[in-house]
Amino acid sequence: MTHQALARKWRPRDFGSLVGQEHVVRALTHALDSGRLHHAYLFTGTRGVGKTTIARILAKALNCETGVGSRPCGVCAACTGIDAGRFVDCIELDAASNRGVEDMTQLLENAVYAPTSGRYKVYVIDEVHMLSNHAFNAMLKTLEEPPPHVVFVLATTDPQKVPVTVLSRCLQFSLKNMPPATIAAHLQRVLEAEGIACEPGALAQIGRAAAGSMRDALSLLDQAIAFSGGELTEAAVREMLGVVDRAWLERILDGLAERDGAALVAQADAMLEANAPFETALSELAVLLQRVALVQAGVAVPGDEAPLLERLAGLLAPEEVQVHYQIAIHAQRDLPLAPDAHTGFTMTLLRMLAFRPDESGGRAGEGAPGNAQGTAPNAAAPLARPAAAARSAALRAPSPARAALPTRAGGAQPASEPEAPAAPQARPAPQRDAGPQPRPSPQEQFSPQPAPAASASAFDGDWPALVARVRAGGMAAQFLQQSALVDHEGLHFKVKVPIRPLAEPATVNRAREALGAHFGAEVRLSVEVGVVQGPTAAAVASRQRAERQAEAEAAIEADPFVQTLLKDFGGTIVPGSVRPSAADRPPGE
Helix, strand or coil: CCCHHHHHHCCCCCCHHHCCHHHHHHHHHHHHHCCCCEEEEEECCCCCCCCHHHHHHHHHHHHCCCCCCCCCCCHHHHHHHHHHHHCCEEEEEECCCCHHHHHCCCCCCHHHCCCCCCCCCCEEEHHHHCHHHHHHHHHHHHHHHHCCCCEEEECCCCCCHCHHHHCCCCEEEEECCCCCHHHHHHHHHHHHCCCCEEHHHHHHHHHHHHHCCHHHHHHHHHHHHHHHHECCCCCHHHHHHHHCCCCHHHHHHHHHCCCCCCHHHHHHHHHHHCCHHHHHHHHHHHHHHHHHHHHCCCCCCCCCHHHHHHHHHHCCCHHHHHHHHHHHHHHHHHHHHCCCCHHHHHHHHHHHCCCCCCCCCCCCCCCCCCCCHHHHHHCCCHHHHHHHHHHHHHCCCCCCCHHHHCCCCCCCCCCCCCCCCCCCCCCCCCCCCCCCCCCCCCCHHHCCCCCCCCCHHHHHCCCCHHHCCCCHHHHHHHHHHCCEEEEEEEEEEEEEEECHHCCCCHHHHHHHHHHHHHHHHCCCCEECCCCCCCCCCHHHHHHHHHHHHHHHHHHHHHHHHHHHHHHHHCCCCCCCCCCCCCCCCCCCC
């Protein structure tokens, strides 16, 4: 067989060609160059990150004919023999198949003899956690005080199963999973050396699918080359891996932003016809939402997907992104319980459409845009409010201080003064002559009166106060809350926002329309991006919440009844348990 697998062909032969484990390379290089060698090393990490590879490079560095150092020559008999697996003084043992105490006893008996052709006898024990307890106990003494010519190199994917007595006798190095970008860059170098053309998106897909393992990435690259016939394309790799098309996810987020349920269902049906893996689609959707959240937080995202992420960050509010992310990751857990994957995926999209944060901080009765029936579920909501208000007025709830107080053992509570019985009220006499009257509809009985438009001359420069009165939702509300007024002239406002996603044209237009609706006239809005120095509505609201919280805590601590209970029962007020009463909070909070 002439072809050699890429994972074997491109296996690092020295520390300089090792990828992604710089912290381990640095420590071993310094130890080899300074002569401060330990007699036992333990390499831990997931599969394919370089544990056995580093063990072989270390064995070459110890036995190279040019001398002990961090740069083995790679051409002497010791180096070539270790690379080929036939060097007599480098003994590799698979603990999964040689796990008994007899195997360990035989190894330790041979360890006392001097090396045959090398400088050190290097014992590489892979998957060491598979050894039996008796085998571990048998090697403890030799592992602690081995002969001067013996070096143990242990490797494991599960260090928790290795006894503490073994861990304490070794220098332990934890190998990291490699980031997808690092894997993709190394695969690019491999393909350039092999003379194979590829698309950058294809390597990015393989880098993510490898899950941190370089060996898995090279194996997938071999498979992709065979699958695509020599030239790697993103479409071919996506088909091979069963990865979801990014365009599908873009259309899903566009449908969520536009509140278009029909488009979401149509997209789910199209994915069913394309035999898309719905569980993978949910995972990829969660990853895309996480990237959008990073952009909204002001984190720079390198690569070709930055324009897409900035566009999506301008379409979706940060709170919507968080809710959609939670629904996506929970749906992965619930998908096996659905009648079928397509049904579960479709219901997940509709759940994202239904469960979205309140855009107006208390605005009710407003349906979704583009949905003619959106206001129907809320039509009866005003009817329940007068009844709820009447019950609230009739029932006197205890004060917040008394409601949160501890009770005595056995359920006894402090006695309170008896209330005087309520005086009976006379019933109004029924009107016998009155005929049946038509019941007014909810819209006729409780239709709100539109607020009069504010005048430009009434604005006194208090931008946070103006924002508190403007009715806006989604990203427009975020824009107004996070912006600071720089200057204004009539209805021409110059504001500054902290991050660029808030300055998207669509967001600015919605904010301008909300301001225009408030003033009843055309409003001009100029936006700058930079460090916000003036007061913002979000900062004012945060400061007011902190002040109300401090006042509530001070009121509780000063309450005589609370002080008496704390003194009698030796109690303390639990931090964070005190909240301002509903009457002290502004509407919508």
